[in-house]
Amino acid sequence: MSYKSKPLPLTFECAATESKLFPSDTGNEIALCGRSNSGKSTLINALANQKNLAKTSNTPGRTQSINFFHLKNEEAKKIVDLPGFGYAKASKRDQNAWAKLILSYLKERTALTDLILIMDMRHPFQSKDQEFLSLCESLNLPIHLVLSKADKLNNKETQNTLKVVSKKMSDYPVIVDSLVFSANKKIGLETLLNKIKLLLEV
DSSP: OOOSSOOOOEEEEEEESSGGGSOOOOSEEEEEEEBTTSSHHHHHHHHHTOSSSSOOOSSTTOOOSEEEEEETTEEEEEEEEOOOBOOTTSOHHHHHHHHHHHHHHHHHOTTEEEEEEEEETTSOSOHHHHHHHHHHHHHTOOEEEEEEOGGGSOHHHHHHHHHHHHHHHTTOTTEEEEEEOBTTTTBTHHHHHHHHHHHHTO
């Protein structure tokens, strides 16, 4: 495919299962977050126009570490893939470990400037999403909402969902903006690429 805006030249840096394994806390980074199987890894691959940069799976809970990707030749500018939250089939021990890891990253990471919260457009604002939004409000972290898997809805369903989303967004001032997205159909990809480049000052 051709891009009006060039893909992000992302390179995998590391996978951290504890905070001491995080790379240097310098520069500027954006974190992707969302419920398990919301499409975070697929979104990263779409941004980079690579099929297997981030490992994708139909099985929720695949991402169990915080995965850091940096821009080629600009290691201080990063995209960070956080473990999905709300995977009910994971053990309580694993859920608690992931939650602790995510919280330590969100609270302590000074390079973090913005979060991209991905919600499956068919099921927006689930209870776990709202819990996460409340946490971000308490930490004063700006959220850019991406409504993924838009190709799964027809036009009427999309419009009805957007009405619901717009109403719910008013409850969370921490949400800066929202975007309809589909990796399969490339819906919203150009807009998202340009937004991320602006946030990273690329």
